[in-house]
Amino acid sequence: MTHESRTYTTARAFCGHHAQPGVTQVPGALDWSQQETTPDQACIEAVLETVLLPGASILHVGVGNSQFAHRFAARASRIDGLTLHPNEQTHAATLGLPQYTVYLLNKYSPAFRAVLPHRYGWIIDTNPAHFACCHHHFWLMWANYLGVLTPQGQIVTCQRGMNASQADCGWTMTYGDLLRLEERFPVQVAPLTDGVYGIQPRDTTSVRRRRVAAEAQGCAVATVDPGPAPETGPMVPSRVAGGAHRAQCV
Numbered sequence: 480m481t482h483e484s485r486t487y488t489t490a491r492a493f494c495g496h497h498a499q500p501g502v503t504q505v506p507g508a509l510d511w512s513q514q515e516t517t518p519d520q521a522c523i524e525a526v527l528e529t530v531l532l533p534g535a536s537i538l539h540v541g542v543g544n545s546q547f548a549h550r551f552a553a554r555a556s557r558i559d560g561l562t563l564h565p566n567e568q569t570h571a572a573t574l575g576l577p578q579y580t581v582y583l584l585n586k587y588s589p590a591f592r593a594v595l596p597h598r599y600g601w602i603i604d605t606n607p608a609h610f611a612c613c614h615h616h617f618w619l620m621w622a623n624y625l626g627v628l629t630p631q632g633q634i635v636t637c638q639r640g641m642n643a644s645q646a647d648c649g650w651t652m653t654y655g656d657l658l659r660l661e662e663r664f665p666v667q668v669a670p671l672t673d674g675v676y677g678i679q680p681r682d683t684t685s686v687r688r689r690r691v692a693a694e695a696q697g698c699a700v701a702t703v704d705p706g707p708a709p710e711t712g713p714m715v716p717s718r719v720a721g722g723a724h725r726a727q728c729v
C-alpha cells in the first residue's frame with residue numbers, strides 16, 4: 480500500500496509501541512529547525528492573527544523553526560512547544576524568549592500529561608495524524624490535548640496539514656474524520672475559516688450552569704464521562720448531547 484492511500488480506516492488498531500509511538504524514521508522529518516514554516520502552519524497563523532487576545536496561553540505541537548513563537552510571543556503570556564528533535568529545542572532557546580519553553584515530548588506518549596505543567600487556551604497542531612502509528616495512540620493524543628486544554632480553550636488544526644501523511648507512518652484526514660472526535664470526547668468541531676478547524680470542549684456554558692446548580696445541592700459534577708449513568712440515585716442524572724457530561728451526587 481502506498482502512503483498516499485493510508486487513511487484512518489486502513490490504519491492499525493495498535494502499533495505495539497509503548498514509550499515512543501508515532502516516531503518517523505524519515506531523515507530530516509523531525510528536525511525542521513532550519514526549514515521554512517509549512518503552508519499548513521501559515522494558514523493557522525493567519526487565523527490566529529485575527530483572533531488571539533493578549534495574554535493567550537498556547538501549546539504549539541511541532542515547533543519546527545520556532546517562527547510561530549517569535550511571531551506571537553508579544554501577545555502571549557506563555558508559549559510552550561513540543562518537538563521530537565533536540566536541534567529544534569536548541570534553536571528555540573537561541574531566540575531568548577522568556578515566555579517560550581520547548582519540551583522534547585512525544586504527543587502520542589502516555590507521559591504527556593505528567594510532563595506538561597500548564598494548561599492552555601490554544602493548542603496548535605497542523606498535522607494530528609501525520610505521524611500517527613495506530614488508532615490507540617491517535618486517540619491518546621486527543622485525550623492528552625484535552626487533558627491540558629482550558630475549559631474555554633480550543634485545539635486548532637487545518638485541512639492542508641490533514642491532507643498529508645509521512646512516508647513511513649500517519650494517514651490523511653477528512654473533515655468527516657475530524658468529526659469522529661465528537662463521538663469519543665465531549666467536544667465540538669467547527670470550521671474557523673475555510674480549511675482551518677477548531678475543536679472546543681462542548682457546551683461549556685450549560686455545563687457551568689449545571690455545575691453551579693449541582694454544587695448548590697451539594698453535588699459534584701463530572702466533566703468527562705465516567706461511564707453509564709446510574710439508573711437510580713439521590714439525584715436524577717442530567718445528560719447533554721452525546722452523554723459527555725452528567726451531574727452526579729457523591
Ligand SMILES: C[S@@+](CC[C@H](N)C(=O)[O-])C[C@H]1O[C@@H](n2cnc3c(N)ncnc32)[C@H](O)[C@@H]1O
Pocket residue numbers: 500501502503508509510511515516517519520540541542543544561562563564567584585586587605610
Ligand atoms: C514538518 S515539521 C513542521 C514544523 C512546523 N509545525 C511547521 O509547520 O512549519 C514536523 C514537526 O512535528 C514534530 N513531531 C513529529 N512527530 C512528533 C510527535 N510524535 N510528537 C511531537 N512532535 C512531533 C517534529 O519534531 C517537527 O517539529
